[in-house]
Amino acid sequence: MTVNPSGWRPTASGASAAGGETVTGNRALMLEEPLLFERGRLDQTGVDIAEAKVTGARLGGLERSRDIGLPGLSEPEAVRHYTRLSRQNYAIDLGLFPLGSCTMKHNPRLNEKVARMPGFADIHPLQPQETVEGAIEVIHSLAQWLIDLTGMHSVAMSPKAGAHGELCGLLCIRSALQDRGDPRAVVLVPQSAHGTNPATAAFAGYRVESIPANKAGRVDLDALKARLGPDVAAVMITNPNTCGLFEPDMKEISDAVHEAGGLVYCDGANFNAIVGRVRPGDLGIDAMHINLHKTFSTPHGGGGPGAGPVVLSEALTPFAPLPFASKMADGSYRLVEEENAGEMHPKAFGRMTAFHGQMGMFTRALAYILSHGADGLRQVAEDAVLNANYVLRQLEDVLDAPFAKSGPCMHE
Amino acid sequence: MTVNPSGWRPTASGASAAGGETVTGNRALMLEEPLLFERGRLDQTGVDIAEAKVTGARLGGLERSRDIGLPGLSEPEAVRHYTRLSRQNYAIDLGLFPLGSCTMKHNPRLNEKVARMPGFADIHPLQPQETVEGAIEVIHSLAQWLIDLTGMHSVAMSPKAGAHGELCGLLCIRSALQDRGDPRAVVLVPQSAHGTNPATAAFAGYRVESIPANKAGRVDLDALKARLGPDVAAVMITNPNTCGLFEPDMKEISDAVHEAGGLVYCDGANFNAIVGRVRPGDLGIDAMHINLHKTFSTPHGGGGPGAGPVVLSEALTPFAPLPFASKMADGSYRLVEEENAGEMHPKAFGRMTAFHGQMGMFTRALAYILSHGADGLRQVAEDAVLNANYVLRQLEDVLDAPFAKSGPCMHE
Amino acid sequence: MRYLPLSDSDRREMLEKIGAKSIDDLFVDVPREARLDGLIDGLPLHASEISVERQLGAMAGKNMVAGQAPFFLGCGAYRHHIPASVDHLIQRGEFLTSYTPYQPEIAQGTLQVLFEFQTQVARLFGCDVANASMYDGSTACWEAISMAGRITRRKKAILSSGLHPHYVGVATTMASFTGDALETAIPELAAKTDAERLIERIDEETSAVVVQYPDILGRIADLAPIAEAAHAKGALLVAVVTEPVALGLIKSPGEMGADIVVGEGQSLGVGLQFGGPYVGLFACAEKFVRQMPGRLAGETVDATGKRGFVLTLSTREQHIRREKATSNICTNSGLCALAFTVHMTLLGEKGLRRLASLNHARACEGADRLAAIPGVELVNDGFFNEFTLRLPVEARPAVHAMVERGVLGGVSLGRLYPGVGELEKGLVIAVTETVTNEDVDALESALREVCR
Amino acid sequence: MRYLPLSDSDRREMLEKIGAKSIDDLFVDVPREARLDGLIDGLPLHASEISVERQLGAMAGKNMVAGQAPFFLGCGAYRHHIPASVDHLIQRGEFLTSYTPYQPEIAQGTLQVLFEFQTQVARLFGCDVANASMYDGSTACWEAISMAGRITRRKKAILSSGLHPHYVGVATTMASFTGDALETAIPELAAKTDAERLIERIDEETSAVVVQYPDILGRIADLAPIAEAAHAKGALLVAVVTEPVALGLIKSPGEMGADIVVGEGQSLGVGLQFGGPYVGLFACAEKFVRQMPGRLAGETVDATGKRGFVLTLSTREQHIRREKATSNICTNSGLCALAFTVHMTLLGEKGLRRLASLNHARACEGADRLAAIPGVELVNDGFFNEFTLRLPVEARPAVHAMVERGVLGGVSLGRLYPGVGELEKGLVIAVTETVTNEDVDALESALREVCR
Ligand SMILES: Cc1ncc(COP(=O)(O)O)c(C=O)c1O
Numbered sequence A, B: 001m002t003v004n005p006s007g008w009r010p011t012a013s014g015a016s017a018a019g020g021e022t023v024t025g026n027r028a029l030m031l032e033e034p035l036l037f038e039r040g041r042l043d044q045t046g047v048d049i050a051e052a053k054v055t056g057a058r059l060g061g062l063e064r065s066r067d068i069g070l071p072g073l074s075e076p077e078a079v080r081h082y083t084r085l086s087r088q089n090y091a092i093d094l095g096l097f098p099l100g101s102c103t104m105k106h107n108p109r110l111n112e113k114v115a116r117m118p119g120f121a122d123i124h125p126l127q128p129q130e131t132v133e134g135a136i137e138v139i140h141s142l143a144q145w146l147i148d149l150t151g152m153h154s155v156a157m158s159p160k161a162g163a164h165g166e167l168c169g170l171l172c173i174r175s176a177l178q179d180r181g182d183p184r185a186v187v188l189v190p191q192s193a194h195g196t197n198p199a200t201a202a203f204a205g206y207r208v209e210s211i212p213a214n215k216a217g218r219v220d221l222d223a224l225k226a227r228l229g230p231d232v233a234a235v236m237i238t239n240p241n242t243c244g245l246f247e248p249d250m251k252e253i254s255d256a257v258h259e260a261g262g263l264v265y266c267d268g269a270n271f272n273a274i275v276g277r278v279r280p281g282d283l284g285i286d287a288m289h290i291n292l293h294k295t296f297s298t299p300h301g302g303g304g305p306g307a308g309p310v311v312l313s314e315a316l317t318p319f320a321p322l323p324f325a326s327k328m329a330d331g332s333y334r335l336v337e338e339e340n341a342g343e344m345h346p347k348a349f350g351r352m353t354a355f356h357g358q359m360g361m362f363t364r365a366l367a368y369i370l371s372h373g374a375d376g377l378r379q380v381a382e383d384a385v386l387n388a389n390y391v392l393r394q395l396e397d398v399l400d401a402p403f404a405k406s407g408p409c410m411h412e
Numbered sequence C, D: 001m002r003y004l005p006l007s008d009s010d011r012r013e014m015l016e017k018i019g020a021k022s023i024d025d026l027f028v029d030v031p032r033e034a035r036l037d038g039l040i041d042g043l044p045l046h047a048s049e050i051s052v053e054r055q056l057g058a059m060a061g062k063n064m065v066a067g068q069a070p071f072f073l074g075c076g077a078y079r080h081h082i083p084a085s086v087d088h089l090i091q092r093g094e095f096l097t098s099y100t101p102y103q104p105e106i107a108q109g110t111l112q113v114l115f116e117f118q119t120q121v122a123r124l125f126g127c128d129v130a131n132a133s134m135y136d137g138s139t140a141c142w143e144a145i146s147m148a149g150r151i152t153r154r155k156k157a158i159l160s161s162g163l164h165p166h167y168v169g170v171a172t173t174m175a176s177f178t179g180d181a182l183e184t185a186i187p188e189l190a191a192k193t194d195a196e197r198l199i200e201r202i203d204e205e206t207s208a209v210v211v212q213y214p215d216i217l218g219r220i221a222d223l224a225p226i227a228e229a230a231h232a233k234g235a236l237l238v239a240v241v242t243e244p245v246a247l248g249l250i251k252s253p254g255e256m257g258a259d260i261v262v263g264e265g266q267s268l269g270v271g272l273q274f275g276g277p278y279v280g281l282f283a284c285a286e287k288f289v290r291q292m293p294g295r296l297a298g299e300t301v302d303a304t305g306k307r308g309f310v311l312t313l314s315t316r317e318q319h320i321r322r323e324k325a326t327s328n329i330c331t332n333s334g335l336c337a338l339a340f341t342v343h344m345t346l347l348g349e350k351g352l353r354r355l356a357s358l359n360h361a362r363a364c365e366g367a368d369r370l371a372a373i374p375g376v377e378l379v380n381d382g383f384f385n386e387f388t389l390r391l392p393v394e395a396r397p398a399v400h401a402m403v404e405r406g407v408l409g410g411v412s413l414g415r416l417y418p419g420v421g422e423l424e425k426g427l428v429i430a431v432t433e434t435v436t437n438e439d440v441d442a443l444e445s446a447l448r449e450v451c452r
């Protein structure tokens, strides 16, 4: 039996693991753990289920005849297999994570506990709404916090990660432009932007053009202004940007874009560094996603799941997708879905996912936010910036940070 | 500030870690993790508690004036400290544990989940009994299983580990002998016995003498018979014994001891290997402790907690300590404690511990027992014996197992 | 504050080293008028664990918990028993708090897990390859439609009326921006699926036919004829599986000729969680692998010749392809994929088959019990663990009335298709291994009462 | 079966390799008549996770959960808030499923944890050294009495009437077998402890005076005069602490001259658990360390000169000393000690002090509220988080009547001292940080009603 050929062997040995120094100091991989497919057997199982009689009469003649090829392990074997594998990972719980444009932070265990409360973990998304008011309240409370922290007008909660949030934001922009009868074809993105930015713009049907950077590692305002025009639907700016710098001209950029009839998307992946100190709403931004798995600390889990709520300006609010949580006049919490959107939210651009978003991330993010409060969140931003500048200063002798002299860095 | 001087440095370097080959193949210790006392600070904390005003008026003038010297860590630091430390341990979750006279087995995660149900984990031992009937039912149900599996007459549930169970059993024996006006001074223990056996006998006020072993690694029946007499209160036999062998003459031993007016204590630490195949009650045993943290799989936790219920013969039952769980005529579950013992259990030898025993181990053990059922438990014993004999056979060429030819081994 | 390792004295010291007078100096790039001097008005301050637990516990307490009532909801999210070891293992800090495995030398655990996950998904779906997960079934479904468009270079997809309406909604939304044409339809409350209609509608412009299996009403139809018809016109068959447990008992879509198979993996390991996070499954024939969205873990050898795992084909990832990327997905459902694969490993072939059989057997019993209620009719001929009833009354108010009787009695089609008159009396009932006989009794008597 | 890795074919193969025909061959040493051929009658067969969870869940469901009611019980077991990270960390497989650290090279994690635990306990109690844990407070208390006997070579201990009656019970039981003499007494419902009486009773035969601090009624008395009096007669002072959180606010027994300090560590990290497992704390002056029971982790250096930890002084462990051992304790409370030390590390000095202050402040408020009920009197002058009320009615029925009102309103002294007339009206109330204002309101009104 062969394993998933998605794992073919590249012809060159070593791939990326072989290049240069590694963090752990190891060049070879540590413990070897056999593949499940080398360990397990089709007749082994770690779950006791009695054999049930099935006649097949009600399966439309489609009963399985062949083996699937899924080896099983008894519980002790499974626990060992995964425990051993886990030990081949590095993780925040083991030490600092000096990587990448993501804000990796401590994942409080309280959040894990809260997310597992049966009242959140064991409710079905299609339960009658009167039986899940507490869950809708969580979505609504978190939404309110995000609005208050960003100074924006509303928030779309359903996007499932940062990139999905970008998509949501751009679709709001497209809908707004379509609504005013002014479809435009181009989205401007800085070269330094995270790959999802241009990919999203393309996915949303836009042509992508680059915005040049100036010598200080920021957007070149003049070049940008020169490029603006009736074909530019939006600019996407990352702020703080992926080089760790705040865009000091953000407000001017926004004003220029608005003047030219475009809209401003902000990639908020690094919002962590300014939360409580700066509100994007004060910078003229129309849409910004927030990675709950970064800024609000839901665990990264080796690559997700995350959540990417998008805060919106007043101009974009009417176009936010379905569903969302709403507090009714009588104090109850209800979802605005397809059935009541006609009346409550007629211009929604549609639906981005089944059901109502990443509840498991919402509970964690809300627990994190309530734990920190307004003062704690501001402190988090200050500490992030302080740490980043401190490390930068310590490294100055050793490394050459290209933009080190061009202003304080925000998070990395 | 100095750390607990209980950690003084032995003059010789290396202590036991330095001798010979190690399981991991490492001679030096792996990761070094600073001591908490090198890392933490008195003004750091990982728990947010508001400052409360305390006047001291009601503290009898005993307010603390000096620092205690307890450094704290923020939650992320604490998580890292303990996660890193954990990685310096070997454990069943990582692989087989080929050690010692203890039966180390898989610890099902279901048991952990069950033990944490608020109905078990979050109830106080002195709650009115009508509010904890389910908890008393757990104790009673587990007790019934232990009685049925051992074929004994009753069980004392409160002992807190195997050694505490030994103590309980010997105190029952002493009480029974006192009750019949025949106090005796000596307890016979085989040389090969686990250290707790003689220590317990001494702790219970007995003089300890050795029983010689024969060439087959078993109790020398003739020598034992020769030693029995009016001064011998009890013999303590481990069966299966610490060499992994079953005592084939167990019944004869019991009969001889009883004939001489003594009683028989069995160390049941290895009961795992015979459960469902042999009932100690059929071998004339008067008292035997069962290590729930071995035979019934509550996790070893780096050295406890465990639980050591003691099954008793009819002769010893009246002397069992308080408290215990009882099913009343009306179907309700109640504890027999000091207040109702006069009526229900007047000869109790007393109390071995505050409260009612290791509830957290009882829930785990009961979950384990219910999961396996009568068939599964028997299978566990068979597999244990099969594994042990298989390994013995495989090792025969390599090692010299002194008693390998003298009969099948039971568990190690 | 408990999550912050810095003390005030640390902060002062660091500022000094940096050469800044105050923290404000580090925010100089922010225009004066955009800087907040104090705290944002009206927001509460930091709170202790007890207090946060109480606040969120109060909200949790307002919800009716599936495990504490007779519970029969499905329609894209299923309640299965998850072995306790699954949650234990996914909470290992090394899994929970590890980063996306961009640096393979410190992420072999995650990478091998994803490699095994992919293999399990590929085998379950009867496909050659699978990716390392999508957000959920609905987004995976759109990605499949979009991928089929790229492969066939056609812009019209035909969606079965049996496809989950939320999945249709997502696709419709996306298509409205990409300019793809979608043919959609509302299902009929009948035993037969729309397979014949689909076959008729396929033409030379069709990029893909998209069929859910089992479908939103729980019906099961042979995909082979649809695959054949699609292939005859150069179109692809995209199969959507919202209940992967079914594939322990019935043929895989791959076996029947589906080219791309996507699904919702929530059933295994993940739990209900009010709709998310879930885990999208995505598999296809090997020849299409370069058009596949998302990440792929692959096997390689390291510097010393030992086996290792890396993200392969990541040329396709947006951080390289940027505006030419096939998809913008980045963070996906890593930890849910882990939960899925651990649960699947615990089951194995034997456990999955038994689980599937048990689900089907219990659903058959349930269907017969409920269909015996006067006025209630079973719509399905075939089904796995979910079936549709036609009630003598409107199903939506019936569901609310059952809630008052303490029973979570299924999903009314009125909730999913508001305003579609013919579907108003439809009630979809899922019966899994978590349902007891007493639960069925409770549903039966509640339904009997509300149908009077 | 899910926990058994062997399949039937494995078993056949292994039997063959061993050269046995059947598994029965391996049980030949068991006399024929003692061998069970079939399954034991009347016992159920193996069950699935769901089924076991349901059975135990049903039992759990019959109990009134402390966290779901206004809750005021103490008397040796206290309900504190445990940070979520504690339970997460103790469930790491490497801690949970590791063996007793007899092999230091594979147990450095456990050993360092125990070393740190010991240091925390020693500092908290104001002693030089502490061991790596006992079963619980009650057994630690007897071990301390017995140790004092070994040190002083005397056989009479005087137990304060304020010592927890279960602790007295354990000591009395053990003493009845060892031949030690114990002087015990029943407490009086008065503000003053029996310190004066104790001081009077100490004589040249006395091995130890044993005093609980705060005592069973919540009272706090200075230990220094007792220590002085004991030392003057060559006796030791054994202090017993059942609520270690108190020591964040009041002086440690060690500071006041106690020679041995033992305690119950349940308050930190462990939880109520219906009385067990708990963790016994044991500390003493360095000069007595060789008489101390239990295990001790100590610092050493390994072969390469790096710091490491081992069990030291294990000459004292029964596996070496056998019949000359100072104690028979072997498996103790490792994982509970871990929970204790993690919780203590999270608190640190600052957190512990604040926690203690908060407990005391809330208890003061509670005491004043309740003492204002007509007929109810506060017995204590001083207390930490627990105090005793004298009710106008018998306390035992009052407690049951409060249960009917949904309130777990303290421990009646009638439960602890059945049949002792003067104590019948005593009710001991503990107020920790987990008690809300609403809880106090509920208790106040329930108590008011039942005292009418
Ligand atoms: C700057 C930036 N933008 C966007 C993203 C995409 O977010 P996600 O991975 O949640 O889709 C990331 C993170 O990977 C990022 O760092």
Ligand SMILES: Cc1ncc(COP(=O)(O)O)c(C=O)c1O
Binding pocket: B101, B102, B161, B162, B163, B164, B194, B196, B197, B238, B242, B267, B269, B270, B291, B306, B307, B308, D329, D330, D331
């Ligand atoms: C044979 C034997 N007897 C007694 C004991 C003591 O049991 P415990 O450690 O639970 O006190 C053990 C285990 O350590 C043992 O192996």
